[in-house]
Amino acid sequence: MTQARFQTFDDPSHRAGAARIAALRAAMLQKGFSGFVVPRADEHQSEYVPPYAERLAWLTGFTGSAGTAVILADRAALVVDGRYTLQAAEQVDTSVITPVPLAETSAEAWIEANLPAGGILAYDPWLHTPDGFARLERAAKEAGGRLEPTGLNLVDQIWIDRPPAPRAPVVPHPEALAGEAAARKLDRVREALAKAKADALVVSDPHNLAWVFNLRGGDVAHTPLPLGYAIIPREGSATLFLDAAKVTPEAAAALDGLAERMDPAGLPASLAALGRAGARVRLDAATGAVALRRRIEEAGGTTDIGPDPITGMKAVKNAAEIDGSRAAHRRDGAAVTRFLAWLAREAPEGRVSEIAAVARLEAFRAETGELRDVSFPTISGSGPNGAIVHYRVTKATDRTVRPGELFLIDSGAQYVDGTTDITRTVAVGAPTPEMRDRFTRVLKGHIAIATAVFPRGTTGAQIDGFARRPLWEAGLDFDHGTGHGVGAFLSVHEGPQRIAKTGTTALQPGMILSNEPGYYRAGAYGIRIENLVLVEERAIPGGERPMLGFETLTLAPIDRTLIAAELLTPAEAAWVDAYHARVREALSRLLDPETRAWLEAATQPLASTSG
Template sequence: MFQTFDDHNDPSCGAPRAALLRDELKSRSLDGFLIPRADAHQGEYVPPHDCRLQWLTGFAGSAGIAAVLGAEAAIFVDGRYTLQVRDQVDMNVFPARHLMNEPLTTWLAEKLQPGQRLGYDALLHPINDVRRLKAVCNKAGAELVPVEGNPLDAVWSDRPEAPSGAVSLYSEKLAGRAASDKIQEIQKIVAAKEADACALTQPDSIAWLFNIRGSDVTHTPLPLSFAVVPVSGKPQLFIRGEKLSNTVRDALSDLADIDEESAFLKGLGALGAAGARVLVDPNLAGQAVAEAITSTGGLLVEAAEPVLLPKARKNARELDGARAAHKRDGAAYVRFLCWFDEHAVHGDLDEISAAQKLEDFRAQTGKLKDISFDTISGAGPNGAICHYRVSKDSNLPIPVGKPFLIDSGAQYEDGTTDITRTLAVGEMTDEMKRHYTLVLKGHIAISSARFPAGTSGAQLDALARIALWKAGFDFDHGTGHGVGAYLGVHEGPQRIAKTGVVPLEPGMILSNEPGYYPAGEYGIRLENLEIVTELKSVEGGERPMMEFETITLAPFDLRLIDKGLLTLDEIAWLNTYHAWVREELAPLLDNHVLSWLEEATVQI
């Protein structure tokens, strides 16, 4: 099993650990300290070595930050985690705040006193975040102080070792391009920005650029590392040497000069001393990166990391791989749905057994490298927790008479998958069917959208919500995120969300996942992955348009649909999608599962 169900979060640890940290801060003449849920790479998955926020507070979500002052503290999370945080964190020690409605900067403005010194680890906070924090501190008459050596690490007595997962070469057949070609493309982008080099801090960007994959974090094949790409000549790759076999080192040495990960800031300092102009993404790179360059005389060229868009625009090989991975995954998923349908109605399944069985069906493909994230297996009220993670302590039986939400994905060498379905268990009420159908309407609206070049995800986001809005409902997460090619299941810069300002381009893969979550009752989310297609002329139209190609293959649960709420076009979309699922998956299924699929996808 790639997923474990142990829960190591103990809210009772918050008070004694906060006391330890406060003692350490006092010894350093600091009045407070900031603890983000981040490592030096700002990635979604943080190795145990860097899970400082979880160690201190118990919070295990993928986004958040805590502030510890002398007499007060707080933890800040976004809308995905407002329920989870209360289960995992001692609210008496770390009262929870909504990251958007009551941001950290607002809280600090109210709490900081003149003359106080607020510490932070400059590797863990992006440049733009530090600017905002400095402005708040200055206004309060306080000082934001970068620390030498993280004070939390000093009191974390059983801190795990840094990861040293083996690095592997990713075949050009799957990558679709030689690493040398990618390097030349990035060098041209850097030169166009009038910079002498760029600093890369995102391991997925480095993995894509050098055609490598790693094993340093769970569920994503990342080699934690840094890189510097000059406008000409060899890049520098900063990575722990024990991760590289002789074969991998020899191959990478043809592409880059290799040094230890710990030498990265020193390498930036050398660039600064040479007066170099270094491109840095201020939303991703830590403040320590900027300081290493400017403190020695270099100049920052602030721009988006140059690898982000080329990585997001999947080439033909990557897209073919994604389609193949989703077809394989779809067959495994339908086997799971058939199994689930036969067992859940008897009331003898729970959240863990469902997640385990789904992973088992994927493993039976013989191609599964990992799951792409911990399966969100939410029964009853747990389904209403958007990013719920089931543990042995939280595990619930799957009740008959309520929808069951399962959000999961897989990592195959040729592609990354992510799919959510909400399943009927027994008889569903009219209200449940109404909620499900409103979400389905939003999903269909995104999937069938056409849009011109330059359209951003923010411009499409309302399509997923309008049916819910008309009924007085909404959901507190984005409609869609980018997805990598055997990389991160959550990939930027593309997204469909109110904040998704990057124009969508052909080859990008995004999720389409509206939802609705009546608190304490159940959750509904419906998710497919979509490829942005090339511009095409529309008959009778004036401008060429892009659209989405759906690549996820799995039926929607007809038992939860109120047909009367669907338009004729929506019914046609659903019937066409289900016919395609049957056609694609039929050759991969045995007669029993195929019979189930035929019934599950009958035209309505």
């Protein structure tokens, strides 16, 4: 079997557990701490972190992208959201760590209920934002204890073979793809600082650093990021804190005259200099660590905790980024369609495992000649594994895709002109009536988002329920957001835009989001249908207000054998047929004859489908 290029399948959980928790408790006791908080975070609060910062996975075995462990002397909890409740229970040693669903208890509430009176709860100030710190501080106080920062992270003290910090090359991102010169972006940032009456901005989010300076790197898996910081003053030259060993000659030339470059070790002194000058410094509420705030304030400065203005700028894609995304989705759609045709041939014969499916899909993408990386570890779940929302197949959990089951594959790619994310659920053999009912309800919710028209100023929270209503009507739901923002050859999970109950940002033309309602029957199967959509202006004849809608970017067939056409309205059925006609038109010329014939059959109008 061909091994995947970008994804590994080892399971770290067997290497973690009681022994490492015991070692951490010994380190806590030596320092006089009653407990220690271990978030899934690095110094930049990133979703995907480099190996040296995978402290939560190393300690507990849990490999999800979000979670917080609280280790006390006699008990420990791992708090995870609805995406990871099943995964956490399977990966951690439950004899020493109790998985706790976030919907039931937050980490702070667990601390308040379990930290002993007079106890000292330790935390690493580089791994928590000011808001997160405040919540921890309140919880410790309510428990009758207190919060105290560590010097060296306690996990790092016991992690003997901890990997070194990454040093991947930093390269310039072509202006033809970026769509805007870095100098102009910096001018826009300075204009935003002037409006906010701030003297400087600390750029702590590597995504924002990459975007504003038109740079890309490879310090973390799946997202082309250079890890570093920047200080952008309202007046004067910016300073970029990057390891000089990572900066290629091409990147150095692109930065010449744009920003001064310093070693990251110089950041604390530069923050202190801002403080001594009495500067008012904007610190990103989402990614700015408590340690940064302290450096500024202890030197006499003021921190203005709020959104990094770059985040909002980055979210609204310009014409070049939109054109690049469309091109990336055509290329990716052809690769995914080749995979689906292959799956249709091989899976019914019992010749496909979850890992083999991941490897084959990555191979089809690699054959485009444009693949830079997958945009996240592929979720390849057959049967009951598909019910684990963010399931990650390992050699220990790999299973064969079997007839009579559903197979869910959620994957994405990084191309230099765009980032993709697509989920398809496929029936292997004949689906049951229940499977078709649930799939069609998910599809109805997907169509409701795809066809939504809404006034400017509408937030993702206001339309999230559109995707859920068909499930709600049957007493069903799903425990994740309906959509997340997506970057332009950057993070596949980008804020602030989202379609979710927590989506408070107004959607704007140029934003790219996912549309991915789902349904999960624990122990049986999972269903998710995901396309990426672009917010666009929508003219309504006779309308009185400026309106917006979505253009669907993703191009790949939806399994018609799972559609109970009698549950669709005429308009919904017409949407499916029109979407499939568009897929055929866009992809046919990119496919080999065998796949083209399969696509032709797979995208026939619903009216021609019997049963």
